[in-house]
Amino acid sequence: MSVLDTEALRLKLIRGGVAAKYVSRTVEELKAHFEDLVFQCSKEGISKEEAQSRALQSLGDVDVIATEVLAKPELRTYTWRHPIITFILGPVAVSLISYLVSFLLIVGIFTALPGIANMNPQSDPPMLMKLLLHGITWFNVYVLTPLIAVLFVRWARNHYIKNLWPAIGIVVVAALGSGWGYELEWPTELARGSLSLSWGYSFLPHPVSMNHDWQNYLLIALTLAASIVTWRFYNPAVVSPDISD
Amino acid sequence: MAKTNAAFMSGVPELIVLRLLSRDEMYGYELLRAIRLASRESINLAEGVVYPTLHSLEQRGLLKSREKVISGRTRIYYRTSAKGLKRLQVLQNEWHRVSLGIEGILGRLSCQY
Numbered sequence: 001m002s003v004l005d006t007e008a009l010r011l012k013l014i015r016g017g018v019a020a021k022y023v024s025r026t027v028e029e030l031k032a033h034f035e036d037l038v039f040q041c042s043k044e045g046i047s048k049e050e051a052q053s054r055a056l057q058s059l060g061d062v063d064v065i066a067t068e069v070l071a072k073p074e075l076r077t078y079t080w081r082h083p084i085i086t087f088i089l090g091p092v093a094v095s096l097i098s099y100l101v102s103f104l105l106i107v108g109i110f111t112a113l114p115g116i117a118n119m120n121p122q123s124d125p126p127m128l129m130k131l132l133l134h135g136i137t138w139f140n141v142y143v144l145t146p147l148i149a150v151l152f153v154r155w156a157r158n159h160y161i162k163n164l165w166p167a168i169g170i171v172v173v174a175a176l177g178s179g180w181g182y183e184l185e186w187p188t189e190l191a192r193g194s195l196s197l198s199w200g201y202s203f204l205p206h207p208v209s210m211n212h213d214w215q216n217y218l219l220i221a222l223t224l225a226a227s228i229v230t231w232r233f234y235n236p237a238v239v240s241p242d243i244s245d
Numbered sequence: 246m247a248k249t250n251a252a253f254m255s256g257v258p259e260l261i262v263l264r265l266l267s268r269d270e271m272y273g274y275e276l277l278r279a280i281r282l283a284s285r286e287s288i289n290l291a292e293g294v295v296y297p298t299l300h301s302l303e304q305r306g307l308l309k310s311r312e313k314v315i316s317g318r319t320r321i322y323y324r325t326s327a328k329g330l331k332r333l334q335v336l337q338n339e340w341h342r343v344s345l346g347i348e349g350i351l352g353r354l355s356c357q358y
Contacts, residue, residue, distance in 0.1 A: 022300050029273050029296050029321060036274040037292075060291030069297040074304045 003052065004034045005062050012066040015160045017080030026069060034059060079159045087161070087169035091152050095177050098148065102140045103197045106133060106182070110195055137182045145177025145219055146226040153230040160236070170227045178219035258290065258298050260340060263307060263333040267325040273299065276323070299323055307332050 006027045013023045034055050041051030059065070069075055079086045109132055149170045156166035179199045185191075201216050265271070265279050276299075277292050302308040307329035313320050325333060 022304075025300060025321065026296050028319075030293055032272075032318065032320065033274050033292060033296075058291075059293040062293075064291060065293040065297070068294040069300075072297055072301045072304075075297065075300055
């Protein structure tokens with residue numbers, strides 16, 4: 001073959017974790033360089049095919065160029081350079097922040113909505129308020145942790161990360177996220193309402209245990225299953241080959 | 246033409262690239278022609294591998310790049326940055342020190358044998 005196989009090079013670089021900027025720059029510059037070499041040879045009266053063959057020889061093998069690029073970690077994406085931050089600390093931070101935000105959201109609804117909608121939660125809690133609060137709580141308990149795990153699995157797949165870090169990160173997220181629990185007490189005429197966010201596992205001895213139940217184990221299983229299914233069936237080459245740092 | 250020994254050349258491309266781009270702004274193809282010309286064809290790299298070197302130096306802040314459209318074609322021109330000039334000074338000093346040492350060894354050996 002006497003044309004530059006830029007597609008093969010592009011795929012090798014993307015799968016090796018090279019940042020999109022440098023993938024496209026390498027390919028475009030090599031194409032231009034190839035054309036310059038062919039043009040130079042053509043000026044010397046060499047046939048087009050011979051000129052292309054010589055140009056390819058001067059540029060060097062695509063595998064050699066790819067190896068040279070992959071040998072420079074500074075050209076790789078942040079995800080490749082810092083997998084522990086991305087797949088261990090990142091999910092833990094996202095998990096903590098999202099639970100905190102959702103807790104504050106519930107507190108906000110709990111305190112602001114009665115005033116805004118002129119409700120009186122001290123008698124019979126309004127249906128809308130109950131629905132909202134139970135909806136958010138349900139989302140936080142059953143959806144948020146698997147969702148965070150799935151997003152990080154997709155991130156890993158998009159960056160062609162195949163090492164252990166994403167797997168460890170998902171287990172950490174599952175273990176951390178499955179321990180959260182909410183307790184909501186509606187206000188009465190005699191007592192103020194309360195909302196508490198706790199973390200723990202029911203198998204842990206008292207006082208560490210927060211009396212959570214089978215939800216812990218169900219959520220761990222759900223998170224791991226969602227992650228495995230995403231890892232197995234999400235194909236980044238089909239969805240989007242574009243990677244940004 | 247034989248390619249220059251890669252192991253022997255380790256670290257040398259950085260010095261050559263920084264030096265040549267400290268004088269003129271160039272794109273990859275021009276730079277390789279300049280390397281051949283300046284080295285009297287004694288340094289002959291696989292041309293494709295100059296780009297990873299350029300990108301790496303740019304990423305480390307030692308080079309600056311800008312796009313220029315010439316005759317309808319986009320070229321990426323590189324030049325040595327202020328940080329690159331400092332690095333060049335260090336590399337040049339190191340090179341002179343090592344080459345003096347090697348010359349000394351070769352000179353002594355040729356006198357002895």
